[in-house]
Amino acid sequence: MEDIIIIGAGVSSIFFAHKLVKENNDLSIRIIDKGKPLMDRYCGLDEGLPCTCGEDCRKYIGYAGLGKSEGKFNYTNDFGGELGRKIGEEKTLKLMKEVDNTLYTFGAHKVGLYSTKNNLLAEKAENHGLEVLSTEVRHLGTQIAVDVFQGLYDKLKKHVCFTFETNITSVKPKAQSFVIETNMGTFRSKKLIVGTGKSGGKWLEKQMHNLGLQTGETRLDLGLRMEMKEDQLDPILQETFETKLRYHGQGYEATTYCMNPRGRIIRKHQNGLVMPDGQNKNEEETDSGNLNFTLFIPRYFASYNKAMEIAQYVIGGINQSNGRIIIQRLGDLYYNRPSSELSANTIMPSLYAEPGNLVGEIPDLYIRAVKEFLGKLQGLIGKPIHPDTLVYGMDAKFYEPQINTTKDFETEIRGLFLIGDCSGVTHSLSQAAASGIYVADRILKRELGP
Ligand SMILES: Cc1cc2nc3c(=O)[nH]c(=O)nc-3n(C[C@H](O)[C@H](O)[C@H](O)COP(=O)(O)OP(=O)(O)OC[C@H]3O[C@@H](n4cnc5c(N)ncnc54)[C@H](O)[C@@H]3O)c2cc1C
DSSP, X not given: OEEEEEEOOSHHHHHHHHHHHHHOTTOOEEEEOSXXXXXXXXXXXXXXXXXXXXXXXXXXXXXXXXXXXOOEEEEOSSSSBSHHHHHOHHHHHHHHHHHHHHHHHTTGGGSOEEEOOOHHHHXXXXXXXXXXXXXXXXXXXXXXXXXXXXXXXXXXXTTEEEEOSOOEEEXXXXXXXXXXXXXXXXXXXXEEXXXXXXXXXXXXXXXXXXXXXXXXXXXXXXXXXXXXXXTTTHHHHTTSSSOEEEEEETTEEEEEEEXXXXXXXXXXXXXXXXXXXXXXXXXXXXXXXXXEEEEEEEEEXXXXXXXXXXXXXXXXXXXTTTTOOEEEEHHXXXXXXXXXXXXXXXXXXXXXXXXXXXXXXXXXXXXXXXXXXXXXXHHHHTSOOOTTOEEEEEEEEEOOOOBOOOTTOBOSSTXXXXXXXXXXXXXXXXXXXXXXXXXXXXXXXXXXXX
16 A cells, blocks of 8 residues: 555646655555656657547656647746636745755756736736736746756656556555556555646546536637738837737637747647647747747536537537647738638748638637737737737647646545646646645645644
């Protein structure tokens, strides 16, 4: 019997385990993951080739979870989840500091910490009906992110037993402990921590159902990705290196996400859907000469299945089973006419997509939001947004359903905790990591302390 079993070897679990190991070396800890160790997580998509991973793409599954990404750690309560609301904003910022210290120790010192805060810009934006969201950032980039998480693995494996490529078939509470049945045998633990992120969504829903735990409301963000001239937003980007803007429209709230000056647009494959995604200029040798970002609108649905049904309907409809993404000139979108040839466009698309008309293919709300947001943005930058700006449909961000947990992230079953994105509370690297540290601390103090 182990003291603690953690299901999922992603960001939240790693920070959870690291905190436990740092504070108490005597605990027996096992981490079970369905994916591979970090160094074996190769997918053709990494090199622009087709994905051949099968059902579970190695880009998302395996040690470090979605930490094997651009590794942009935003230290803020303004976005990235509701951890601040659950455990207190000050506490959350303190935990994020601890996250950053750990990253720093394992190699993140190679990139600087910077702030996007700019009071002058915030004031100007407010005068034009926009809100500026600011944060401290440590942007690792994929290579440093991989090195940092590998360094953490090398340390953890001295104290933690890792079991990879394991399918967990059932989780059952039994006499104040847990029995975990897998294709690699049966494991038992006194406490069970689940950190299966978004990739474990379906699996978790099934387990929660079997355990009699209710899953509830689910958030889904849909939005259009825009690609504009690199210097289009200079009036604001000269003030800050990057910016995140929010517009409160009639019955919706739209927020810019993943702004990439001189970056490219790439294909993102998730939940069987193909979407336009942004890639930072540091990830590619070539400079696109463009700037891109998505304007996301969050919506809440009664269940996870309902949210997925809507995503399938909207994005699956665009994809037409062959990965189709639509691209439209902003000027055409304004006049509700399809775009055709783009070879004469002054802004060259950095991703091949099919020219068409978004009107009629996506809900009107997202088109209205783009028009209203860009109207405000024009006011802020003091010049029109170029009609050759490109609009790609359609990007999505998926969230886990809310599951009832206490302030300590414990479910209605004593000893069973949810950390990171699968708790429905966090949606970002920093908040997922912070939730892991928080729960480890609570368990050490409350449960295993004297
Ligand atoms: C493409 C992409 C890029 C992103 N980039 C950023 C970014 O730059 N900055 C940012 O703040 N946020 C980013 N995010 C969000 C961020 O990565 C997540 O919020 C964060 O990784 C969540 O951590 P987690 O521990 O909850 O889950 P994850 O890191 O996803 O880890 C989940 C783990 O659970 C394992 N698992 C899943 N199901 C099972 C199962 N049934 N049994 C066993 N193991 C299982 C997986 O293999 C994985 O190791 C990105 C998300 C995506 C999709």
